[in-house]
Amino acid sequence: MFSGPMIRPVITLAAITIAALPPIAQSTxxxxxxxxxxxxxxxxxxxxxxxxxxxxxxxxxxxxxxxxxxxxxxxxxxxxxxxxxxxxxxxxxxxxxxxxxxxxxxxxxxxxxxxxxxxxxxxxxxxxxxxxxxxxxxxxxxxxxxxxxxxxxxxxxxxxxxxxxxxxxxxxxxxxxxxxxxxxxxxxxxxxxxxxxxxxxxxxxxxxxxxxxxxxxxxxxxxxxxASSTSIDVTMRGVGAHGSAPQLSKDPVLMAAEFVVLAQTIVARQIDPQQPAVLTVGMIHGGAKRNIIPEEVTMGLTLRTYSDKVRDQIIADVRRTADGIAMGYGVPQDRMPIVTVSATEITPxxxxxxxxxxxxxxxxxxxxxxxxxxxxxxxxxxxxxxxxxxxxxxxxxxxxxxxxxxxxxxxxxxxxxxxxxxxxxxxxxxxxxxxxxxxxxxxxxxxxxxxx
CATH class of the missing domain: 3.40.630.10 (Zn peptidases)
Structure with a gap:
């Protein structure tokens, strides 16, 4: 639109104006x-x-x-x-x-x-x-x-x-x-x-x-x-006894062992395969001596999902699985398992x-x-x-x-x-x-x- 001679002075003025400004370094x-x-x-x-x-x-x-x-x-x-x-x-x-x-x-x-x-x-x-x-x-x-x-x-x-x-x-x-x-x-x-x-x-x-x-x-x-992460503690409570008289006990070690195995069926058989989820038992503590059946065993679990709905479903399944095992062993009502969902070791x-x-x-x-x-x-x-x-x-x-x-x-x-x-x-x-x-x-x- 403008001819060459008309543009030159504008370019020259712009160049002078830019040159007057402090240089701004740029990273390459x-x-x-x-x-x-x-x-x-x-x-x-x-x-x-x-x-x-x-x-x-x-x-x-x-x-x-x-x-x-x-x-x-x-x-x-x-x-x-x-x-x-x-x-x-x-x-x-x-x-x-x-x-x-x-x-x-x-x-x-x-x-x-x-x-x-x-x-x-x-x-x-x-x-x-x-x-x-x-x-x-x-x-x-x-x-x-x-x-x-x-x-x-x-x-x-x-x-x-x-x-x-x-x-x-x-x-x-x-x-x-x-x-x-x-x-x-x-x-x-x-x-x-x-x-x-x-x-x-x-x-x-x-x-x-x-x-x-x-x-x-x-x-x-x-x-x-x-994934989200939810930390869960499951405590299987029983009745302690001498290791030589298991019939007098409600053995929480055995119940915990069954829980570890059955917990793996929750994701495998109760959750939609198209919904990613992982439930891992990463910690188990119980007992103080080889010949004593303890009163309780605690397990530490970690749960990973991409869905709050699936997360809540698995937590409910963990509770039901623990309770079912305890009932199968005839654990008294006041000694049923305790399932605790951490309020702090949890992230979306x-x-x-x-x-x-x-x-x-x-x-x-x-x-x-x-x-x-x-x-x-x-x-x-x-x-x-x-x-x-x-x-x-x-x-x-x-x-x-x-x-x-x-x-x-x-x-x-x-x-x-x-x-x-x-x-x-x-x-x-x-x-x-x-x-x-x-x-x-x-x-x-x-x-x-x-x-x-």
Whole structure:
């Protein structure tokens, strides 16, 4: 519409105006990866220290102190011991805030606790820690779920975001969450006024390392990604007697044994096969001496579903199965089983917000390359990070962070034998590329969400 001579002065004026403005640095994928690589030596030492010194859920005192101290060094405003458990005890939650003008508020969460697992990796930085669990047992302690990776990535992202304040605006809220393994840490932090005290975020991001994806890659999925989790205790009560006179007893050990077997028929024969569900008896305690039939035996169960209706149906079936066994053994009415559904070790389905997930998928592809961004599958594992979304009112997304040696993973797929994964005593992430990729991807996502 305009001729060449008319346009030239306009372009010249625009160029002069732009040149007069202060430059705004922009990150490129190679820049982010290179910066994360520079951090890798120090982050690797932090990772190994965390791996050697794991702490069980509700006991993350030294772990949280280390995380808080490192975040303070980076200029974050840090508050420790955030969280109130149902019994009134204080949690070791960490909140670190970095304010950078007006803009969105982004929460990035890492969990901190380890598992009661004896490490068998043979690594030179393997954990040899032992502790006492909630049942009073002496147990080994291991970061068998990779929370040491998560904390290390969080610190790497914290460093990148502090160094790149010219590239974003808003508030960054970094969370060190306790007690994910007992799925009551997020609830404890929210119960302690997390959002009332530090502000409600506009977005929630998290990641979880994964042995089914190669180090150097991430995996994303919209919608339900992790199942709900419900902890149940079943106590079979009977009548005790001498081991030589079982006819005088109502043997709770035998009843518990029958319950363990019959409980497996609940999902197999009473639940629609198209409704995913898992019911596992993971703990059983009873008796004090070989020749004494005890008064009671307690079993710890975990239930995973993608449906509240199915969850409630299975809980009712657990009660009916326990009562039926007891009645079959002639247990007195005042000694019938006790079935307790935990009010704290319970978490809903973790569902990724579709719009946020697709936005972050594009960021991951542009940052890592399409060949390093995989589709993720829904699994029956559970997480309590979804609680931070307030029942989906806040867009939230968790991505999987590949942690497996690519060559070993390819061989495992070829022979059909999976690599040791989370909760295995042999779980050993390839930490260097995993951490570098986690820092690179999460920083790119954070920058994208805080650019508005």
């Amino acid at each position: 994928p190679s820049d982010l990866a290179a910066s994360a690589a520079k951090q890798l030596p120090s982050l690797s030492e932090t990772y190994k220290h965390l791996h050697r010194n794991p702490e069980l859920s509700h006991h993350e005192e030294k772990t949280s102190a280390l995380l808080a101290a490192e975040l303070r060094k980076l200029g974050y405003t840090v508050t420790e011991r955030i969280g109130k458990y149902a019994d009134g005890s204080q949690a070791y939650g960490v909140v670190a805030i970095l304010q950078n003008g007006v803009g969105p508020r982004l929460l990035i969460r890492s969990d901190m606790d380890a598992l009661p697992v004896v490490e068998k990796t043979g690594l030179d930085y393997a954990s040899t820690v032992r502790s006492t669990n909630a049942q009073g047992q002496d147990v080994g302690v291991m970061h068998a779920c990779g929370h040491d990776i998560h904390m290390t990535v969080l610190l790497g992202v914290a460093h990148e975001m502090a160094d790149r304040k010219s590239q974003w605006h808003g508030t960054l809220m970094l969370i060190g969450q306790p007690s994910e393994e007992t799925i009551d840490g997020a609830r404890a932090m929210l119960a302690d006024g997390l959002y009332e005290r530090f502000g409600k975020p506009d977005f929630v991001l998290s990641e979880h390392d994964d042995s089914t994806h190669a180090a150097g890659s991430v995996a994303l999925k919209s919608g339900p990604m992790l 389905v973790e569902a990724n917000d579709p719009t946020l997930t697709e936005r972050m998928r594009k960021v991951a592809i542009s940052t890592l390359g399409a060949d390093h961004v995989d589709p993720a599958d829904s699994v029956m594992g559970s997480e309590d990070v979804g609680l931070f979304s307030l029942d989906g009112k806040i867009p939230a997304m968790m991505f999987r962070l590949g942690a497996a040696d690519p060559t070993k993973l390819a061989h495992a797929v070829e022979i059909g034998v999976p690599l040791p994964g989370p909760h295995s005593p042999l779980f050993a992430p390839v930490y260097a590329p995993t951490i570098q990729t986690g820092v690179t991807a999460m920083t790119a996502m954070a920058l994208d969400l805080l650019k508005e």
